[in-house]
Amino acid sequence: AQKITQTQPGMFVQEKEAVTLDCTYDTSDQSYGLFWYKQPSSGEMIFLIYQGSYDEQNATEGRYSLNFQKARKSANLVISASQLGDSAMYFCAMTTRYKLSFGAGTTVTVRA
Amino acid sequence: DTAVSQTPKYLVTQMGNDKSIKCEQNLGHDTMYWYKQDSKKFLKIMFSYNNKELIINETVPNRFSPKSPDKAHLNLHINSLELGDSAVYFCASSPLPSNTEAFFGQGTRLTVV
Numbered sequence: 001a002q003k004i005t006q007t008q009p010g011m012f013v014q015e016k017e018a019v020t021l022d023c024t025y026d027t028s029d030q031s032y033g034l035f036w037y038k039q040p041s042s043g044e045m046i047f048l049i050y051q052g053s054y055d056e057q058n059a060t061e062g063r064y065s066l067n068f069q070k071a072r073k074s075a076n077l078v079i080s081a082s083q084l085g086d087s088a089m090y091f092c093a094m095t096t097r098y099k100l101s102f103g104a105g106t107t108v109t110v111r112a
Numbered sequence: 113d114t115a116v117s118q119t120p121k122y123l124v125t126q127m128g129n130d131k132s133i134k135c136e137q138n139l140g141h142d143t144m145y146w147y148k149q150d151s152k153k154f155l156k157i158m159f160s161y162n163n164k165e166l167i168i169n170e171t172v173p174n175r176f177s178p179k180s181p182d183k184a185h186l187n188l189h190i191n192s193l194e195l196g197d198s199a200v201y202f203c204a205s206s207p208l209p210s211n212t213e214a215f216f217g218q219g220t221r222l223t224v225v
Binding site: 037047050095 | 143145147152153154155157160162167168200202204206212213214215216218219221
């Protein structure tokens with residue numbers, strides 16, 4: 001069984017600062033993918049970044065980077081230079097075979 | 113062109129009714145999913161289909177019956193709706209192997225009164 005844990009229900013960050021969202025996972029599969037999605041108040045699910053279990057380098061997409069520590073089974077998301085538009089719910093997710101499972105989410109509020 | 117489209121976007125219905133939510137993807141993906149997002153925003157997988165075949169059924173009540181007429185469509189039919197079925201339902205699709213993003217529909221907000 002696979003499990004994704006996000007321990008931070010909510011976070012506040014000052015505009016232009018960086019924020020790290022924690023995610024740990026558990027799976028017995030050797031091949032898996034890790035994702036982060038953003039869900040603004042409008043409700044749509046927006047893909048942010050992907051990391052494969054065999055990727056040796058941490059993934060980066062613009063202001064988003066994924067800090068992948070395989071031995072610790074963690075896949076933290078770092079958002080640099082936060083903007084007001086980053087205020088949203090953020091979900092960590094993992095895919096193995098035909099299953100894509102999500103963590104409970106972290107609400108990020110960016111303050112001006 | 114919408115990659116994954118769900119209809120309707122909003123659905124308000126009375127307890128006991130039967131309703132369907134349609135989902136179509138034009139991405140040529142093999143895998144499609146249904147998720148339920150409850151009031152606490154938790155996203156729970158309900159079903160996973162690969163090329164029209166049911167792969168995962170996450171202990172969903174029998175009142176929920178997915179139908180996949182072809183690999184581009186995965187519809188969700190719900191019988192005898194209950195108050196607890198009120199939620200946002202998301203359809204998603206992804207290619208195989210699933211090492212790239214899953215694309216989500218805009219969601220269907222179901223309200224049972």
